[in-house]
Amino acid sequence: MSFNPSPLPLITTQPNPHPSRLQSATRTQTKTATPEFAEETDLLIIGSGAGALTANLRARSLGLRSILIEKEDLVGGASAISGGGxxxxxxxxxxxxxxxxxxxxxxxxxxxxxxxxxxxxxxxxxxxxxxxxxxxxxxxxxxxxxxxxxxxxxxxxxxxxxxxxxxxxxxxxxxxxxxxxxxxxxxxxxxxxxxxxxxxxxxxxxxxxxxxxxxxxxxxxxxxxxxxxxxxxxxxxxLVGQLLHLNLKHDGEFDLRTQTGLSKLIQDPTGRVVGAEVRTADACTSIRATRGIILAAGGFAHNKEMRETYLPSPATTDWTSSPPGDTGDAIQEGIRIGAATALMDDAWWGPTIIDPVTLKPHFALMERSVPHCFIVDSSGARFMNEAESYTDAGHDQYTRNETVKAIPAWLILDSNHRERYMLGRLLPKKKPSKQALGQGVVITATSLAELARKTGIDPTGLVATTKRYNEMCKTGVDEDFGKGSNAYDQFFGDPVVGPNPNMGPLLKPPFYATAVWPGDLGTKGGLLTDEFQRVLDKDANPIPGLFAIGNTAASIMGRTYLGAGSSLGPAMTHGYIAADFISKELDAK
The missing domain is CATH 3.50.50.60 (FAD/NAD(P)-binding domain)
Structure with missing residues (x-):
């Protein structure tokens, strides 16, 4: 067994430079005479996340030659920084x-x-x-x-x-x-x-x-x-470490090339995808993929132009938790050659705050589910079950913002919350830094009315909401949004608090507020695929030789999130399915 953790020898590589993010959608299809290729493999996989590594391991176990390319210098993509479920x-x-x-x-x-x-x-x-x-x-x-x-x-x-x-x-x-x-x-x-x-x-x-x-x-x-x-x-x-380890120890050569990005898909005169032009820092080369190409390069969370075109407003790359290489290259190439898309207006949303320690976006899961806090819009009113699924919370925030300013919304908490629970990486009982306070990442006040004035929230609304919320905490029944009424909510609550592990009154000053943004773990929309993960054209016909998995493909989860790991579970399974189909197609020939 041999492997090369670097890109092509003799070439110093960098992430793939891109044209304008939407320009590729207007190019003409490449169905000219098939060019000469610099090298050949059975399967070319674009990306290095959990789906790509699973597909590669399955393909190699079935006797297929394969090459993986990753445009960044680090492997694992969004999979590596995820919860890993x-x-x-x-x-x-x-x-x-x-x-x-x-x-x-x-x-x-x-x-x-x-x-x-x-x-x-x-x-x-x-x-x-x-x-x-x-x-x-x-x-x-x-x-x-x-x-x-x-x-x-x-x-x-x-x-x-x-x-x-x-x-x-x-x-x-x-x-x-x-x-x-x-x-x-x-x-x-x-x-x-x-x-x-x-x-x-x-x-x-x-x-x-x-x-x-x-x-x-x-x-x-x-x-x-x-x-x-x-x-x-x-x-x-x-997760990425284990999958990489299994690929490394598998019989045969493991060929993963970093800092090597997809430049262009190549089709033969019949329209079959037969290879790709890939680009490093100072060179382009072409790879023939005789059996197919699997696009596993993620979505477009860090592509500002695509976000503004497809996703709800306001759209920005500032709130995403996805890695910087998530720029939609593979999706754009699929669009360029005629692939259909779906769910392009959606993402794996989730309430996101600026971490008071790192000062970077933090996907807030536990902070909003424990007692002694709630989320309000600019009028001071609650508009969601704060402990609900993060994707639902993102939808709720965008919907609320259509009628009342709710971007940003505000996570309101009291000192009971600060003494017991973490806020991002800020440990319980620890005061926010002067930098976090000075930049308004965390706002504090001795009264709710003062906190409202500092944040721009309507003071009357915030005081009234707090009074009603505190009354509901006595019975443990959220009559407005059902917070804490199901097993998922309670999973992230505090079991020593009763009668509802997700609810506790806001009584103890000083009070705190931090802005809540509709962040995401990546985008949901992508290339439309069939049950074998073949990419479909606008007439619902498979584009021969082209497959897509993970966030490059439109999500099987639709606009919801069924359980922990609803992005990685399908990505890994779809990688397995695609490799199986390619192998069986080869056997049939």
């Missing part, structure tokens, strides 16, 4: 009762009819092959961890699993096992190795003796591993 119904790891019928019923209830992006055929293929993908990885040595108790996001719907079981993640992984690649995997930003179901307790470590003891018990084994020289990683970094 992947949602797989009927998986063989969790040990809970599940069924295909239940999963498909849940799909029908939660996603509904969003068109061909989530057709019945695609749902059936995903549910049927997800478990096979998991078993395939297990046979190759992937070590799984069950996201204990992590419920589906709509636990009351028919077919949902309110007690969890469909969300998996990678076990804590020693990054030394990938050798020189360790420094080439995108850092996750997670300060310590933890599982997703542990993160909710870490965020409230000082809220109770029980929470503190739990964190200590979880940390001791990690410290022991570090003492003996291990470098433990978790969540998305562990």
């Amino acid at each position: 992947f949602w797989i119904p009927c998986n063989p790891i969790s040990g809970v009762a599940d069924s295909k019928d239940a999963a498909l019923t849940y799909f029908a209830q939660a996603v509904g009819d969003v068109g061909p992006a989530s057709s019945l055929e695609k749902r059936d293929a995903f549910v049927s092959n997800g478990a096979r993908m998991v078993e395939f990885l297990r046979q190759h040595g992937f070590e799984f961890h069950v996201s204990k108790g992590y419920p589906d996001y709509y636990p009351r719907m028919e077919g949902a699993m309110g007690g969890g079981g469909r969300s998996l993640e990678a076990r804590v992984f020693d990054m030394r096992r990938v050798g020189v690649w360790e420094g080439r995997i995108r850092p996750s930003g997670i300060p310590v190795a933890m599982y997703t179901h542990d993160g909710r307790v870490f965020s409230r470590v000082l809220s109770s003796v029980v929470a503190f003891g739990y964190v200590v018990r979880r940390m001791l084994p990690l410290f022991a591993r570090m003492v003996v020289g291990q470098r433990p990683a978790s969540m998305g970094r562990a």
Whole structure:
């Protein structure tokens, strides 16, 4: 086995320079005589996230030659900085009762009819092959961890699993096992190795003796591993690390080229995609892909022009949690050669604050779900269940902003919240820095009326909302939005608080506010694909030789988020499906 963690030898490479982001949509199709190619492979994979690495491992196991290219100098894309969960119904790891019928019923209830992006055929293929993908990885040595108790996001719907079981993640992984690649995997930003179901307790470590003891018990084994020289990683970094490790140890050469970006898809006179022009810092070359190309390059979260064209207003790249290379190159190339698209106006939304420690966007999950806080618009009124699924919260914020200014909205909390729970990376009891206060990242006041004036919120509205919210906290029933009324909400609440683990009154000054923006984990819209992940043209016919997975493809989840790992689960499964189809197509020939 050999591998090269660098791009093509003799070439110093950089991320692919791009033309104007929407210019590619107006180019003519490239259906001229097939050019000469500098090299040849069976399968070319564009991207290096979890979906791409799964597709590559499956393809190599089926005897296909493959090349992966990644335009950035770091591998893993959004997968590496994610929570690392992947949602797989009927998986063989969790040990809970599940069924295909239940999963498909849940799909029908939660996603509904969003068109061909989530057709019945695609749902059936995903549910049927997800478990096979998991078993395939297990046979190759992937070590799984069950996201204990992590419920589906709509636990009351028919077919949902309110007690969890469909969300998996990678076990804590020693990054030394990938050798020189360790420094080439995108850092996750997670300060310590933890599982997703542990993160909710870490965020409230000082809220109770029980929470503190739990964190200590979880940390001791990690410290022991570090003492003996291990470098433990978790969540998305562990997922990418394990998949990379499996690819490296598989028989044959692992060919992943960083700082090598897609420049242009190449078609033969019949319209079949037969290769691609790829670009490094100072050179272009062409690669023939005799069996196909899988586009796994992410969405367009960092493409300002595309966001302004497709996504709701206001649109900006400032609030996204996706990595900077997420600029829509592969989607634009698909559009250029005639591919259909779907869901281009949607994203994996989520309330986002500016972290008072790092001063960077922070995807706020736990902060808004624990007691002693709520979110309001400029009128001082609540407009959502603060503990709801993050994608739903993003939709709610944009919808509210159409009638009342709600971008930014404001997370309002009191000192009880600050003494018990983290705010981004700001530890409980710790005061915001002078920089955070000076820049208005965190605003504080001794009264709610003063806080309202400092933030531009209507004071009368904020005081009235607080009074009503505090009254509802006594009974634990959110009569307005149902906060804390289901298993998903409660999963991120504080179990020592009653009668509702998600609700607690705002009584103790000083009071705090931080702006809430409609951030995202990436975009949902992309190239339309069929159940084999073949890219479809505008007449719903497959474009021969072209496949798309992950955020490059329109999401099978439609406009919802069914459970933890609703982006990575399909990305990995679809990579497996595409590789299988390409191999079987080869066998048929």
